[in-house]
Each structure stands twice: as C-alpha cells, then as structure tokens.
Amino acid sequence: MNLVSYYYFVEAAKDLHITNTAKRLFISQQNLSNHIQKLEQYYGVELFNRKPKLSLTYAGEKLLEAAERILGEDANVINQLAEISEKGVGVLRVGIPAYRAQVCLPLILPIFYQKWPNIKIQLTETQSANMEEMVAEGLLDVFIGIKNADDSALEVTPLLNDHTYLMASDTLLHKYYGKRADRLKQEALNGTDLKAFSELPYMLVKLPNRLRKTTDECFNAAGYKPNVFIESSNTELLISLYPKDFAAFFVTEMRLPLLEDIMTNSSCFPLMSGGDLIMHRLVIAHRAEKYLTQYVKDFIKISIEVLQEIEISRQKARGKAGKRV
Template identity: 30%
Template sequence: MVNFLNLEYFLVVAEELNFTKAAKKLFISQQSLSCHISKLENDLEVELFNRTVPLTLTPAGKSLVKNATKMLDLKKQSVKELVDIKDFKRGDLYIGISHTRGRAFLPEILPLYNEKFPSINLHLFEGNSKELDSALFRGNVDLIVGMLPFNVENVECVPLCNEEILMIVPDNILAKYFPDSYGIVKRKLEKEVDISLLKNCPFLMVNAKNSVRIVADEMFKEKQIKPNIILETESIETVLALSVKGMGITFYPKTLMNNKKLVFDENTLLGVNIYQLQYNKTHGTLAIGYQKNRYISQAAKEFINIAKKKYNAIT
C-alpha cells in the first residue's frame, strides 16, 4: 500500500533532483529520505529515479509525478470535506492576496472572521497576480482576492466591488516637461486624459506580473507609446510613494488610494494630480476566486460570505 508521506517526499526529490537538497528542504536526514524513496519503489515495484549525476526521473517517475500530485490534492480535499462533515470547529483556510491589497483588505475581514471562527487556522500566501493564479491552480490556496480576470481555468468568481486604476501625475513633472504650456496641458488632462500627451514623461511602474502593470502596458500598446520607465519594482506602494514625492507618473488602484494610511497622509497629496482614465480595462472588479473542480470548504464559504457583506457585493 502506497504511503502518502512517501509520495510527498518523492515529489520534493522530483522537484529538486537532488537527495541532499530535498532532505534539507524536508528537515530530515538524507539517509531517512533515501529509505522513504526506496520503500516507495519497492511498494510500486518500479525504479523512480536514475541514480546518475545529476539525478533524473525514469519514465515511471515522470508518470508518478503527475499522478501523485493529483492523489495528494484529492487527499487534501477529502480531509477538508470530512472535517466539515464532522464539525465546523477546526480547520485551515489558505488565502492568496497581494501584499498591498492585503494591507487594505484583510484588516476589514480577518478580525470579523477570527472572532466568529477562532479555531480556523489562517494561512496567507502573498504574491503578484501571476503568482496568485498559479497558487490557485496548484491547489496551494483555497481562494484568491484580486482584480478580474483571474487567468486560471475553471474559476468561480465572486464579485465584491468596482475597482478602478487611477493615474498619479505630480505637478512638478508637468511643470518640468511642459515649461511653456503647463497650464494648457493641465486643463487638457482635467477635461480628458490622453496619455499620449505624457509619452516623454518619466514613469514609475510595478513589474510585468502585476495586474495594474498588465493593464498599463495594454494601454501604452494601444496608443503606440513606448513609455519612459525610469524605475520598476515589485512594490506598488513604492511607486506610489515615489510618485507623490514628484519622481514620476504611476498607476494605482482606487480602492487602495482611498486607504491613505497605507503610505501617506492627506498633506502629501498637495501638488499631485489624480486622474481617472478613459480606458475600459482600467475599470474592473475586485473579486474572490476559487476553483470550481475543487471542494470548497465551509471555512472558505464563511470567508466569502463575510467579505461579500463587508463590501456590499455587486451582482
């Protein structure tokens, strides 16, 4: 009979293709890990690895990687379902969310959730949009919170509220790049935002895996603009903080902008222009996503219910 622990250890070795590295990752001795893999091979009556340098998977090993992942995922879902059937007093909830979104969203939801369900263990996975999509696809999280669309197959989406990406333009940038037409350009932008006017200005951008950056890149492409990007970073808070200090133009979600405690106070906005964009994809929806083909635990359902009530979910 195949042991689940042996399967878990096998997948780590298959990922690392090195017994020493895999043993360190699992916090066990290399000898102990070798015994687990040998036991699995004996139970299945096949060799899973070619003991070469570097280590490689046999055809049987490659096949087991695919199926072991499915078996362990099914085991995880089954355990969740059995816990719900027994009693909804214990369990785990794995939530995927971006760093900045988490700072604005989670304080509104988790205190209420924890007060109502104190025995549910909460686990956060923080990453960019693509990392969150991948975590949901792999079953590493129960649900993710972010802007639609989620680029994962078979996702059920629960809308929470409207979202909008704003453009942040410091006054000093306009004065520097339009010394003879500052007033004219500013009035034009107030009347209708045309990013083509700003094509030579410096931009501060989050990296290409962030949903805000993806939308901005599409907008630049549609306008046939190659933006003057002077800085890229993982942190959307960093680009906002630098933008309000006058370093360049950036983009930022409206719901996060409303939470000014994130990175600045009211006085910091003096000399900063905040523009709404006339571009369809800058207007979207903040939502929760979970996979349709996976068991959705009671813990996850209750989290969604609290979030919907808090954000007055749109239909």
C-alpha cells in the first residue's frame, strides 16, 4: 500500500472534513477521496461514516492507529538512512503550541538551517499533553511545551519558567475601581492572588486549557466565582476583543511580546498562589531510548541555548513586568 494514501487518510481523519483537508494539503478533493477509497478497497472496510457528518468508523479508528505508527516508523527509517548517506537530508518532527512557535522558531530555525539546510520540518501545533503522548509513541521527534505526566519514557530538559499574568486596561480598572485603581495597580505590581480584583469581568479560555485550570485555582483560592464576560476555546478571539475594554484577560509570559500592539494603556500583574509567583516550566523532550540523528541532537541543543538566553533576559526584565506597557 502506498504510504501517500496512509498520509492522506491520517490528515483527513484530523479534520473530518474532506474539503478543508484537500485545501490544506493543496490537492483536489477527488484526489483525496481516491486515496481513501483505495484504502477502503484494499482492506475491504469503510473507514468513514459519511452521514450525518464525516466521522471515523471503528475500522477507521483502528487503521488510524496503525497508519500513524507506519508513518512514524517510515520517518525514523528516512532519518537513519539519511544520516548514513551523509547527505544531510531528513525529516524533523517537532511539536510546539502555535503561539510558542511564533516566539521560539524565528530564533531557533535560522541557526539550525545554517548547519542543516536540507532538513524538512513537520510541525504539530497542539496542546502539550497531546504532543507529550505523541513523542512517547514515536510520532514526534521532540516537543517544546509544558510537561504534564511523570513519564520515564521521555528525556526532558528544562528551558525556562513561564509566568502567568493578569492583563487589564486602565479604562477597565478605573471603570470598576475609580480612584482606587492607581493604588490597586501599585499594590499588585509584583504579584496578585486575585482577591483584590473580584469586581472585574473576565474573558476566559475554556477547559481543559492549562491556563484556565490555573486561573480557576486562583479564583477558588481567592474565594469567589469570577464574573465571566465571555468564554471561548479560541484564544485569538479573546485577544481580538481585549482592546474593546470589555474585560480582563490572562496570558502567559511568552505571549506578552506578541501582544504589544493591543497592550497600550494596560497593566500586567503576575499571578500568585500561597505567596509564590505562579509559573509553568517550559521543556524540550524526546523519547529516551529512541535513536537520535545528529540534526535532531543539534535542534535540541540550539533550542536549549536560545530559550535559556530568553530566560536570562526575562529575569532581568521581570522587575518591570507590572509596570505600564
């Protein structure tokens, strides 16, 4: 069976929308459908339920698991043979959440491609928990994110500590706190447990987002349920609404450089719990017993060096984190 058919099937299973998958892969819908039909004919089963909407059959779920393993092993073989041939050609499968990629990859990839110009990078941009599983299963070479489980199958290197911030505009603070707003900002400059901000409305990302879990814990510790203006699983939607001064918003430290355009006349207050600043440790991880090509090793090394430089710069700047942006 052609590996391309497996690849197209796996991609279609991600979207469960033939039109969207075909557009994303720059192929025709007919071409994509033909590959899926070939697999169905080869195995003698239906892989998708077509109505009322596209979904995987039980057979499709089983083939998806097998196809991902097959494609993963194929990538591993390509990498090993490429290194043996010393042509410097191969595939690097990197998992990283999209907004972290915006910050990290423009710093990492120029250095990496100076040494490895012929390496193709396949990006997976999803939640850290999903990518952690994919690395353990051999579907990714490395992931950059927040480690969830205590998994001995992974070799993990810390990169930096990512703090969590409450972001609120002056307009919003003065609307709800009046003359108290300026004093409130000064008191929260170096950290807040949210008790003093109970009157604000909030824009929140939906569970199971890690940031939402963290902020829910803070609200519980502060002893109140937040006034939720809007919830959404789309963080970019919340960011687009922030300049309208509807509500306060929570962000990770890594997002702050990406939000400079919308943070005029705003303040950022680091969140605290039990008197300590809340932070999550960003790591880079790979499967401990997996064969690593030299370019994978170099990518890991470069990532560590770049992110640790960012951490050093952050440590110098954190004293100013609560000041007006």
